[in-house]
Amino acid sequence: MSGNNVNRRDFLKILGWGGVGVAVAGCDRPTTVTLEEGKEEVVAYLQPEEYVIPGVGVWFASTCQQCPAGCGVHGRVREGRVLKMEGNPDSPINYGKLCQMGQAGLQGHYNPDRLKKPLLRKGGALTEVSWEEAMAQLDQKVGIASGLNGERFAWFTGTVSGHQSVLLSAHLASMGSKNHFVHEVINDAVVRAVNQDMLGEAAPRYLLDQAKVVLSFGADFVGAGASPVYFANSYAKFRTATPRGVLIQVEPKMTLTGGSADLWVAIRPGTEGVLALGIANYLTTNGVDASGLPESLRALISGYGPDKVSKITGVSADRVARIAALLKDRSPSLVLAGASAEGHAHGYQSVAAITLLNILLGNVGKTIVPSGASQFPQMEAKPGNTRDLLAFANAAEQKALDVVFFHGANPVYTAPAALGLAEKIKNIPFKVAFSCFPDETAMSADLVLPILSAHEDWGTHMGVYQPEQKSISIQQPLMEPIYPDSKGFGDLLLVMLKARKVTGFDGFEDYYAYLKSAFAALPASVKGDAVSDEDFWGKTLQKGIVKVATVGGSLSTKAIEINLPEFKEDSSRPYHLVPSARLGMWDGRHANLPWLQEAPDQISKVVWTSWVEVHPQTAAKLGVKEGDFIKVASEHGAVEAQVYIYKGVHPDVIAVPMGQGHEEYGRYAKGRGVNPLKVLAPATDAKTGELALYATRVTATHAGRRELLVKLMGNETQLGRKMVATVKAEVFNRTEGGKDVA
Amino acid sequence: MSVVYSFFSGWVDRSGASIGGRLPGYLMALMGVVAMMVLAASPAHADVPNAVPPKGEHQGKHVEQPIEFPHDIHANVNKINCMYCHTYARRSKVAGIPPTSKCMGCHMVIATDKPRIKKLTEYWEKREPPRWKKVHDVPDFVHFTHEKHLKRFVFDNQGMEVEKVSEVCAFCHGEVKKMTVAEKVKPLNMGFCARCHEANKGPFDCWKCHK
Numbered sequence: 034m035s036g037n038n039v040n041r042r043d044f045l046k047i048l049g050w051g052g053v054g055v056a057v058a059g060c061d062r063p064t065t066v067t068l069e070e071g072k073e074e075v076v077a078y079l080q081p082e083e084y085v086i087p088g089v090g091v092w093f094a095s096t097c098q099q100c101p102a103g104c105g106v107h108g109r110v111r112e113g114r115v116l117k118m119e120g121n122p123d124s125p126i127n128y129g130k131l132c133q134m135g136q137a138g139l140q141g142h143y144n145p146d147r148l149k150k151p152l153l154r155k156g157g158a159l160t161e162v163s164w165e166e167a168m169a170q171l172d173q174k175v176g177i178a179s180g181l182n183g184e185r186f187a188w189f190t191g192t193v194s195g196h197q198s199v200l201l202s203a204h205l206a207s208m209g210s211k212n213h214f215v216h217e218v219i220n221d222a223v224v225r226a227v228n229q230d231m232l233g234e235a236a237p238r239y240l241l242d243q244a245k246v247v248l249s250f251g252a253d254f255v256g257a258g259a260s261p262v263y264f265a266n267s268y269a270k271f272r273t274a275t276p277r278g279v280l281i282q283v284e285p286k287m288t289l290t291g292g293s294a295d296l297w298v299a300i301r302p303g304t305e306g307v308l309a310l311g312i313a314n315y316l317t318t319n320g321v322d323a324s325g326l327p328e329s330l331r332a333l334i335s336g337y338g339p340d341k342v343s344k345i346t347g348v349s350a351d352r353v354a355r356i357a358a359l360l361k362d363r364s365p366s367l368v369l370a371g372a373s374a375e376g377h378a379h380g381y382q383s384v385a386a387i388t389l390l391n392i393l394l395g396n397v398g399k400t401i402v403p404s405g406a407s408q409f410p411q412m413e414a415k416p417g418n419t420r421d422l423l424a425f426a427n428a429a430e431q432k433a434l435d436v437v438f439f440h441g442a443n444p445v446y447t448a449p450a451a452l453g454l455a456e457k458i459k460n461i462p463f464k465v466a467f468s469c470f471p472d473e474t475a476m477s478a479d480l481v482l483p484i485l486s487a488h489e490d491w492g493t494h495m496g497v498y499q500p501e502q503k504s505i506s507i508q509q510p511l512m513e514p515i516y517p518d519s520k521g522f523g524d525l526l527l528v529m530l531k532a533r534k535v536t537g538f539d540g541f542e543d544y545y546a547y548l549k550s551a552f553a554a555l556p557a558s559v560k561g562d563a564v565s566d567e568d569f570w571g572k573t574l575q576k577g578i579v580k581v582a583t584v585g586g587s588l589s590t591k592a593i594e595i596n597l598p599e600f601k602e603d604s605s606r607p608y609h610l611v612p613s614a615r616l617g618m619w620d621g622r623h624a625n626l627p628w629l630q631e632a633p634d635q636i637s638k639v640v641w642t643s644w645v646e647v648h649p650q651t652a653a654k655l656g657v658k659e660g661d662f663i664k665v666a667s668e669h670g671a672v673e674a675q676v677y678i679y680k681g682v683h684p685d686v687i688a689v690p691m692g693q694g695h696e697e698y699g700r701y702a703k704g705r706g707v708n709p710l711k712v713l714a715p716a717t718d719a720k721t722g723e724l725a726l727y728a729t730r731v732t733a734t735h736a737g738r739r740e741l742l743v744k745l746m747g748n749e750t751q752l753g754r755k756m757v758a759t760v761k762a763e764v765f766n767r768t769e770g771g772k773d774v775a
Numbered sequence: 776m777s778v779v780y781s782f783f784s785g786w787v788d789r790s791g792a793s794i795g796g797r798l799p800g801y802l803m804a805l806m807g808v809v810a811m812m813v814l815a816a817s818p819a820h821a822d823v824p825n826a827v828p829p830k831g832e833h834q835g836k837h838v839e840q841p842i843e844f845p846h847d848i849h850a851n852v853n854k855i856n857c858m859y860c861h862t863y864a865r866r867s868k869v870a871g872i873p874p875t876s877k878c879m880g881c882h883m884v885i886a887t888d889k890p891r892i893k894k895l896t897e898y899w900e901k902r903e904p905p906r907w908k909k910v911h912d913v914p915d916f917v918h919f920t921h922e923k924h925l926k927r928f929v930f931d932n933q934g935m936e937v938e939k940v941s942e943v944c945a946f947c948h949g950e951v952k953k954m955t956v957a958e959k960v961k962p963l964n965m966g967f968c969a970r971c972h973e974a975n976k977g978p979f980d981c982w983k984c985h986k
Contacts, residue, residue, distance in 0.1 A: 070959050071838035073909040077872035079902060088867035 087112055094121050094577025096494045096506040098487035099134040099141075100619055101192035101217065101414060102126060102260040103496030105577050106135060108488065108511035115139065115488050115511035120262070123578045125502035127262040133617060135262075137628040141486060142515070144625060146699025147469050148483035149516045159481060164518065168528070170480055174463045175208065175436055176532055183209025187434050189425055190215055191441030194414035195493030195505060196551055200526040202411070207533040212434070214425045216442045217417025218620035218691065218710065218726075219257050223375035225416065226721045227384040232397060233589040238404040238500035241278075242270035244367035244396075246359055248281045248312075249290060250305045250387050252371030256289030256635070257614035260498040268293070279363070281356055283308060283348070284373045285727070286611045286646060286688040287681030289635045298356075299683040302609040302727050304346040305374040306383030306597050308353065309390055310334055311342030315357035316393055323393060326592050330389070333595060345600050347683065360390070365399035367391070372614065376727030378598075381720035385595050392590045405586025407495065407503035414497040419724035422448055423717065429457040439466045440484075440522065445473035446621055446695060449713035449724070451669040467522055470625060476697045483519040488512065490521045491544050505579045523547070558582065606730035610667060611688040612709040613646070618692025621710075624702035625695075633745040634690065636681060640743055643674040643706030646688035647733070652678045655733055662736035665689060667729050669714055672707035675742045687733050822942040824934040829946055829971030835959035841898075841905040842891050843955050850941060850952035857944050857951075858925075858937075865930070868920035875904045910957045911948060917965075918986045927977070946971070 084091060090109040097104040097118070105124025109117040118136055122129030151167035152159040162170075175181055186208045192215065193201060205213055225235040241247060241254075241264065254264040271278035282294035285302040300308060313334045317323040323331055339350035346353075360366045370387040377383065391397055407413055422444055428434050430453075437458075448454035458464060458477065466475035467484050475481045484490070492508035523544030530538045541547040552573055553566035559581055563569035573579055614620065615634055623629045630641045637644055645663050647655070657663055657676045664673050665687055672689060682688050693706025716725040751757060760768075849855045858864055863871035879899050886892050898905050913919050928943040929935050935943075941952055949960035961967060972979055 070835060070910045071908040073912070074906045075872055075909040076906050077904050078874040078876075079899075079904045080876035081874050086863050086867045087871045088863065088869040 090116065092119075093509060093511050094123075094507065094575065095488070095511055096492070096508040096577070097131065097135045097138060098494075098508070099138050099623070100219075100261075101417065101497040102262065103194065103414070103494045103506055104131060104135060104262055105506050106131060106138075107577075110511055113512055115142065121506075121577050123576050124506060125504055125578070125580070126260060126496045126499065126506075128266055130262050130266065132262050132265075133629065133632055134619065134623060137623065137626045137632075138487060140626040140628055141469065142488040144470065144699065146471060146625060146701075147486070147516060148471060148475070148481060148519070150518050151483060152475075152481040154479040159476065164520070167480060167482060171465065171482075171529075172532055175529075177534065181208070181435060184212070185433065185435040186210045187212035187214060187425070187428070187437045189421075189437055189439050189442055189444060192217055192414050192417045192497050193441065194495040194497070195412050196548060197492055197523055197526065198413075198415060199411055200523065200530065200547075203535060203538075204526055204529055204533070207530060207535045212428070213415075214421035215415045215417045216419065216422045216425070216444055216447070218419065218447050219372070219614050220416060220418050220723075221259050221371070221375070222416070222418035222420065222723050223380045223384050223718055223721050224370050227370075227381060227388050230593055231385065231388050231392070231591050232401065233587065233591070234403055234405075236404055236498055236500070237588060238402050239267075239367060239369065240400045240402060241267035241367060242274060244271060244278060244365055244400045245276065245363040246279045246281065246366040247271065247369065248356065248360060248366065248390070249283070249294075249369040250309065250371060250383075251282075251284035251288070251373030251375075252369035253288035253290045253614070254369065254371070255293060256616040257619065258290075258371070260496060261616050263496075263498065263500075279359065281359075284371075285609065285683045285686045286373070286613050287636055287679075288613070289616060291681065292636055296356075297681065298348055298352065299681075299686075301345070301347045301600075301683060301685055302373065302611065303377045303379070303383070304600060305370070306379065306386035306595070307337060307342055307600075308346045308348060309368075309383070309386040310337040310595075310597070311339065311346070311353050312357040312360065313386070313390060313393055314338060314342070315354055316361055316390075319358070319361065321361060321393055325590075326389075326393075327594075329594060330592050347685075360394055364394065365396050366394055367396055367400040368394070373611065373727055375718070375723070377725050378716050378719055378728055379596070380718040380723065380725060382595050382597050385593055386597065389592060389595065392592060397588055397590050401588065403586035403588050404500045405503075405583040407499070408582040408584050409505070412493070412495055412505065414495050416497050417442070419726070420717075420722040422454075423452070423715070423722065423724060426452045426454045426457055429454070429460050432460045434461045436463045436465070437461050439464065439468070439474050439478065443472045443474045443622065443698075445477050446698075446708065447710055449669065449715055450711045451713065451715045467525065469519075470699060472698045473696055482525065483516065484525070485510075485514055485519050485521045489514045489519075491523055491548055493548065503581045503583050505581060507573055507577050507579070509574055509577075552579075555579070603730045606667070606732050607685070608651075608665075608687045608731050608733055609683075609685055609727065610665065610709065610712070610729040610731045611682070611686050612713065612726055613688045613690045615690060615692075618690065621692040621695065621702075621708065624692050624705070625699045627701050630701060630705075637677045637679065638745040639677060640745060641705065642743065643672075643690060643693045643709075644677040644742060645674045645733070646677050646679055646682050646690075648682050648684040648686070649678050649680060650684045651687075651733075652676060655735060657735050658739070660742040661739045664734050664736045665709075665712070665731050666734075667712040667714060667731045669729075670712040672709060672712055673736050674707050675740060677742060677744075687731055822939050823928060823932070823946075825932055826928055826943075826946075827971070827974035829961070829967055829974070831962045831964075831967040831970070833959055833962040835910070837958060838908045838910055838956060840908055840956045842894055844891075845955045846951045846957065847953055847955060856938065857941050864921040865925045867922055868918070870921045872907055875899055910959050911963065913963060917984050919968075919984065927975075 090111040092107040092109050095106050095108055097106045104127035105121030107119045107121050108115045118131060118138055120127045120129040120131040150161040151164055153162040153170060188205055229235045255261055255268050258264060280294040281296045282291040283298045283300050284291055285300055287297060291297050314337045317334055342353055343350040368387055368390040370384040374383045391401060445455055464478040465480045466478035467482050468475040469484055469486055488511045494506045494508060521544055527538060527544050527547060549570055552570055559579060560569045563572055617629045617632055618624060633640050645665060659676055659678050661676045662673050663676050664671050689709035691709060694708030695702040697703060714729045716728045718725055860873040861870040863869060878895055882892050882895060929937060929940050947961050951957055
């Protein structure tokens with residue numbers, strides 16, 4: 034460069050401009066992605082609706098159907114396609130917010146594996162048939178002429194509510210049957226039973242935002258809980274209050290809620306009730322008045338001194354005392370129970386001991402208040418459970434059923450292998466699945482009727498947990514059906530009711546007409562300022578939510594007898610299996626949605642597959658590293674998946690997430706990962722009969738092979754990059770009051 | 776901060792402050808000549824004030840359409856405003872193909888004996904819109920909006936008469952009023968867009984188009 038007049042600075046500039054010149058020239062080249070003329074079609078509307086402007090989205094109100102919470106949604110519709118979901122701000126459940134599952138509902142709607150034609154089992158294989166043939170077959174089996182004895186007919190569904198529930202009940206009544214099995218793996222059936230017995234209401238309102246301390250025994254309320262978006266909102270208020278609320282989470286495997294807690298405590302599975310009694314022991318010996326409790330309970334509490342509790346639960350006596358002292362000092366508090374406390378043979382007893390803390394601490398009436406019932410009990414959500422799954426398996430085994438209709442549940446996938454459901458349902462001669470997808474249950478049915486997706490169908494819903502404002506949320510089509518050969522669930526119910534010659538339904542051409550008429554028949558108090566029925570219907574569709582009155586609602590405090598068993602270790606199967614649930618995969622129903630497969634697990638960051646979460650100590654004992662395949666075997670089967678090592682599990686626990694391991698259910702779900710529900714022992718809670726999901730003992734052994742575990746975050750440390758700011762404990766104690774926490 | 780290059784002051788940010796050195800003189804001179812040549816080749820457009828029409832040609836091909844729609848009869852002979860049929864252009868990112876009902880609004884009574892109108896009526900009676908072939912398009916990664924361009928060149932443009940909107944449409948679509956069915960006569964690629972944005976002081980951030 035020294036030989037001419039261009040200095041280094043100018044040279045770089047010229048070089049820079051040369052680069053720009055190349056770029057600009059590049060811009061002028063015809064690109065391969067510019068669409069060639071005349072290749073694509075563009076079709077105008079024949080006669081557009083007045084509000085339609087191509088390229089501009091219109092938002093319609095509807096209801097999310099991804100879990101039983103029943104959040105209100107808005108769907109953005111453009112050129113006849115629904116493109117984006119958001120929360121409906123008018124919904125008293127989600128207040129305009131929506132979780133990842135709600136967002137991913139679109140992928141269920143546009144799923145390439147949706148059922149397109151009715152399928153009928155002919156000579157052992159499901160074959161496409163016309164609707165005429167399908168309905169003729171249905172009429173032959175369950176029509177009036179079939180002579181079917183009503184009690185031998187059953188509906189097996191997930192959580193149902195609203196007018197679908199009303200019609201379904203009417204259909205069941207017309208068949209002369211009472212068999213309605215309502216099944217959800219993720220449920221709070223045991224907590225509901227305890228609440229009913231001790232507080233007088235199954236689902237009272239928890240005022241999380243009023244509590245100064247929340248002690249949660251495995252209640253994953255912001256994750257896989259009864260109403261995650263509702264509780265996330267309450268939780269945000271709780272955490273931003275002054276003074277800031279403190280959350281203590283006690284559980285065997287860290288959930289999303291546990292990950293958000295100020296203090297996370299690992300506990301030996303099944304000993305939650307013991308810890309609760311240990312805390313009660315501290316409270317009663319430190320001045321909390323227990324004179325209202327029966328003598329037997331006071332004696333029980335006094336038997337759970339610090340040393341005994343610490344020995345059983347694995348939580349140090351010092352820590353138990355500090356948690357109890359915090360609860361005593363900061364009133365009002367709130368104590369919650371969740372899946373990991375419920376899921377044992379003594380689940381009811383543990384939850385009762387946990388609920389007893391609320392009574393002792395005087396939280397009932399302060400942070401637990403009545404929720405009441407809606408003025409339309411027939412439309413309220415029927416919450417699902419696992420008791421009905423067991424009852425159904427039993428009925429199938431006893432050959433007590435001739436015809437069963439499935440909707441919104443996939444028992445063939447969720448039932449533990451030990452129940453032998455896949456074999457037992459072969460005793461049912463005619464199984465009908467009303468389904469969008471070829472899931473395990475549909476594929477083992479004899480007749481599969483393809484129904485409209487949640488974004489195409491009409492319906493009304495009431496959320497399974499409506500603590501603040503009872504409301505009916507409308508579900509309206511956000512677009513025309515993608516597959517013209519699928520039918521609305523409500524429409525099919527109506528057709529079946531007409532076929533059974535039930536009076537009162539003849540006048541309705543379709544489910545839409547029925548709904549419109551049902552809304553016109555609502556009492557004036559619900560209709561607000563609407564000037565006519567048409568006006569009310571229009572406003573309902575626009576707003577998406579109809580608020581209804583609450584009736585009743587009062588809480589009592591009744592201490593019941595608690596009976597916790599002796600805890601025994603099982604040296605032949607040293608580990609406890611935790612089939613963990615998460616917001617995303619849920620109980621496995623979302624495994625066919627690529628967005629949710631791709632969304633990493635909130636704790637492990639793993640995508641697209643199953644993994645086995647083990648504590649570092651356990652991993653060292655087993656001699657496994659991350660990515661090693663490990664065989665987790667119970668008395669009833671074994672699963673193999675890759676190890677993920679994490680401190681957020683109790684050393685005695687092996688956690689395998691629910692949701693994968695599908696044998697059917699389309700291209701994104703099938704043959705991916707493992708299903709821990711399959712290896713569960715069929716133990717039940719002694720009091721409620723609920724499946725004890727957390728009560729299975731397993732062995733764990735190295736399976737002798739390894740692969741890279743695919744997860745979003747390759748490293749557990751920040752490698753000194755300060756991506757997440759941290760403060761020293763003494764600074765935290767000084768500025769955030771952290772000394773009170775642990 | 777958005778940065779543009781000015782011939783007179785080198786690299787400047789939006790506030791006009793110079794943030795870098797100027798180019799060497801010989802390069803400046805060369806670019807000046809190029810700029811003059813460009814300007815000489817493009818006299819200010821007579822019908823659209825405050826606008827420098829984009830440069831660039833494309834040899835489009837004649838696309839066979841379900842109906843040989845005569846833009847010339849509508850826009851040139853009968854002087855129908857483009858936005859009468861492409862009514863979404865000023866409201867949306869897409870101009871929109873007019874709905875069949877719009878065609879039939881006139882052709883229930885006008886020229887009903889002509890073969891093309893008979894074919895259109897057939898579509899209407901079958902309740903089926905014609906399946907037109909797309910002629911003008913940009914890739915999915917380009918955000919283009921008709922609404923904003925019409926705002927800049929027509930509705931917010933001092934001295935611009937809405938009646939002459941076809942002159943603005945012609946910037947990118949050519950003289951459609953001399954054609955029957957539309958033909959692509961402008962390249963509609965990034966260079967074409969970028970030069971026009973530069974000449975008309977349009978937004979120049981990457982994300983304006985590549986959202």
